[in-house]
């Protein structure tokens with residue numbers, strides 16, 4: 191059986207360093223808001239290329255805090271519109287609606303699976319205040335035109351970098367391309383903790399201070415509460431583990447790129463379409479999506495041959511029960527089509543070469 195992802199093996203690769211990091215925190219006896227957070231935040235901000243990094247409870251919270259801070263600081267108001275890809279993980283959309291903002295769903299480009307920049311332009315109204323750009327599957331979704339549209343219409347560019355730690359656009363890392371970015375350290379992500387974790391990166395000091403307070407009950411001074419915040423902090427053990435894994439992130443991403451290069455070079459089946467290939471630095475391959483009209487049948491076939499695959503994502507946000515009132519009769523044909531034809535192949539820094547070969551062989555004889 192070739193599993194979709196073997197987290198145990200990923201952790202095992204750095205077991206000694208991880209064990210000693212955890213041991214250090216356990217022995218120190220200081221478990222929240224301490225040295226480990228300080229160190230990891232400094233290292234991660236430097237890595238992404240921003241002035242500030244604020245650790246928080248998870249990736250969804252990171253995105254929620256960014257928009258909540260815009261509202262607290264009077265930069266945005268409830269009811270403002272935020273453009274977001276329709277084909278994303280639901281957390282991107284929740285971060286907008288949770289803040290009483292209106293999510294405007296925009297269809298993807300079927301070749302890149304990222305936001306269709308022409309459709310972004312059509313979706314801009316006088317109420318549009320922001321674009322939440324999702325680097326889905328590890329691919330950089332930023333384009334020059336999206337940057338220009340943000341400038342022209344004074345839109346706050348926010349990035350959802352939950353799937354793209356280490357990805358670049360030209361000389362810059364994703365997570366430093368807009369005003370602020372939310373990152374998730376969910377265990378399966380390219381930079382994953384051993385539990386939940388998240389962070390915001392930004393160059394904006396006022397935004398950073400506000401977010402740090404919001405994630406700490408709304409307080410920046412002990413027992414003084416400026417905002418009605420929540421408790422959403424990164425714990426010291428996770429920060430210590432993340433600091434270890436950050437040191438190996440580029441190496442792990444290179445291994446993912448090797449797997450993807452093998453897939454791109456060797457998958458040859460007219461029934462299977464691959465997204466257009468990007469230069470390596472622009473894709474850290476959190477996932478490797480392929481497209482197939484007979485997706486369910488292909489998934490079944492691979493399963494019978496011992497290869498586990500997943501679908502990202504089978505039901506788009508606008509078709510979820512929780513959003514029935516928000517988008518009762520919506521029809522987004524490209525997004526709905528992708529939900530029917532997308533299949534994610536196993537990819538990780540620990541996928542063995544004989545397993546990649548087996549997967550390609552099975553795909554190529556499928557008819």
Ligand SMILES: *Cc1c(COP(=O)(O)O)cnc(C)c1O
Nearest residue numbers: 248249250279281282352374376
């Ligand atoms: C994982 C993910 C999130 C949410 O992160 P959590 O840490 O699981 O809350 C947000 N957006 C995208 C695109 C994700 O893949």
